[in-house]
Structures are given as C-alpha cells and as structure tokens.
Amino acid sequence: MTSQSTQSLEDQVRAIVAEHRGKRGALLPILHAIMEDLGCVDPAVVPVLADELNMSRADVHGVITFYHDFRQTPPGRRTVRICRAEACQAVGAAKLVDRAQARLGVAFGETTADGAVTLEQVFCLGNCAIGPSVQVDDRLYGRVSPEKLDRLLEVSA
Secondary structure (H helix, E strand, O other), rough: OOOHHHHHHHHHHHHHHHHHHHOOHHHHHHHHHHHHHOOOOHHHHHHHHHHHHOOOOHHHHHHHOOOOOOOOOOOOEEEEEEOOOOHHHHHOOHHHHHHHHHHHHOOOOEOOOOOOOEEEOOOOOOOOOHOOOEEOOOOEEEOOOOOHHHHHHHHHH
16 A cells, blocks of 8 residues: 555545544444445554544454454455344255355455455344345345355356
8 A cells, every 4th residue: 555545545534534523432433434435444544543533543443343344355346145143044044154155265254366256144134034045245135045056156256
C-alpha cells in the first residue's frame, strides 16, 4: 500500500466517522459503513478509528475480530454462505460443509486462491422450512443437496 492510497483510505475512514460521530455506540455503525463502502475493514483503519473515537487500538481490533461478519481482507468475487443453524444441521448441512470445503480447498472465512469464491458459515438464513440452505451472494437456495451445491459452486467459480 502506498502512502497515497493510505492517505486516501484514511480520508475515506475519517469521512465515514464524521457521518456517524454523534451516534451512541458509533463504532459498529462505522464498521458496517466501512464494510459497505470499502468491502472490508482493512487493519490499516484501526489506528484511524482509535484516534477518531478516542479508543485504544486493542479495543477497536477486539470489536472487529469479535464479530465474524467484519472481514479484514477483501472478499472473493462471489460469496457462498452455508447455514449451520440447528434446522439446517438436522437435514444435512454438515455434508454440504464438507463438500464445499473439499471442492473449494478453503475453510470458512477464506477465499479461493484465484479470488473467485469466499466461503462463509452463517447461523440462520431464515429459510428453516426448506433447509439445508445456501446463499450465493444475495440469492438464497433451499433444499440444497450435495449435487445441487456442486452446481452452485460451478456457477460461482
């Protein structure tokens, strides 16, 4: 990262903080805004947020790492999320997890080497009646069999 891009990132983060500064408990809305605008919460923003919010770097880092929805690296071009909540687990989600990790060669929270797919777990997609459920980007799929998952992953790659 060059100093110019760092300055640009810092300016972007300071602008986002300015939008949310007056809110109570502003860190979470700020982190969500950073994720939406920048795609991830780059570790380089931690000192900027700490300075702007008068918090320690450890406190900011702790919040970012506590919530697994805050990515510290950019996601792949497609994001595949497998529901691991109880209803989906009861109807075969574990098999989907094994299949996806073996096929993609990544664990949850990782992106394939070519940057095509990020694999994530989620603990309820609200599609319990027709589980197991998988979400590819913004589209939700129900009654996903291992074979259907293969087709979804082929499209996603």
